[in-house]
Amino acid sequence: MHSHFPPLNAVKTFEVAARKLSFSKAADELCVTQGAVSKQIQTLEKHLEVSLFKRTATGLELTEEGRQYLPAIAEAMHLIQGATSLLQQQRHQRTLNISLSPSFSNLWLIPRLAMLQSAHPDIHLAIASSDETVRFTEGTIDAAIRCLPLSPNYENSTLLVAEQLLPIIHPSRLAAQPIEQPEDLLHHPLLLHITRPQIWTAFLNNVLGNEHRGQAPHYSTGFEHFYMSYEAIRQGQGIGLLPHFMVERELAEGELVNPLGIRYTSGYGFYLQIPAFNAQSSRIYQFKQWLEEQLRAA
Structure with missing residues (x-):
């Protein structure tokens, strides 16, 4: 068996054909001809040196090797599609990746997201919840909110509300x-x-x-x-x-x-924590200002 990476187009074609158990239906989903699907499957089978499909009296079926191969391929395609969609969304939106204490998120922020979007329609949040100590690495979390004992000594932190x-x-x-x-x-x-x-x-x-x-x-x-x-x-x-x-x-x-x-x-108190590499971000500043305004009103 070849050790190098299989042809991605052939892998994608296999995933669709295996899901549909039909070359013609796979061709419709992929917007290609049935012959093109068949050719891609042959290319992948040649690369893997195994047969992935067999024809029976009732239609198309996966071979044992095909059944073994499909789950991992389907998961990999799902991950690729998810990563691609996320990257495309972030390209067109000003997305902030925020880590929030679960109760702050569930009881306070989520009910006010419409207000945030009305005030700042160009800012979109990707929200994760955690109470764990935040370890910022560039490109992962843009800011966090945590409930902590009151202290003036937290680095890169602003008290939002006692x-x-x-x-x-x-x-x-x-x-x-x-x-x-x-x-x-x-x-x-x-x-x-x-x-x-x-x-x-x-x-x-x-x-x-x-x-x-x-x-x-x-x-x-x-x-x-x-x-x-x-x-x-x-x-x-x-x-x-x-x-x-x-x-x-x-x-x-x-x-x-x-x-x-x-x-x-x-x-x-609830503290907004901003890593040093995001200290000058206009998006973070606008989000911080909005949080402070809303919590002062409370």
Whole structure:
């Protein structure tokens, strides 16, 4: 068998013919003649030194070698098509590759994408979600947003908003068991945040002081992300602590309730991180300005 790369046109023709199990249908998809398809298949079979198709009484079938070859070829063609489409899109659009904390993305940015596109129609985002420490390499991530302990010492980072946590409950649960004073919070299940398990203790110490020492909180299901707690709250499963700016619409419209209007400054904040190689990017500057404007309004 030849060791060098097979002819790409023949490989593409094989993928289509194998998917259709018909040279004539493959010819229609590829906009060539049936004879051209047959010739490309012969070229590939000669290169591989195996037969890929066999004709039977019921039609065209793959040989055992053809069945082995097809999955990897189909995946490779899919990757090539995806990479080509992405490159073409980025050529014609001002795409920013942004890595966001999942809750910031799900609860805040995605509902406001139409506003961003209206304000900056020439900027398009490619959004990935992660809470991991960002390691910037040129050409991969253009900027990131992470929730971090408040500090003036983060390199290439701008504080977008200091986090204030609100005890949020669904109106139906509140109606069934009213909260008239801070101690009444303990009558409801408290939804844990498993990546920051200390926040309920800090919140209760701040709001109740020593007054809750005689009554142990009833902790319920733990969730990794705020957006997961958000959904559990909407299902009436308990009280969760959520960043103020992520639930402003729901509070304004009465879909969720902060029963006592309590706000707890957590000591965390959401930071925009921009690598040094993108510091002068006009796209990043416009995106940063828009973020700051929107979060100031919150």
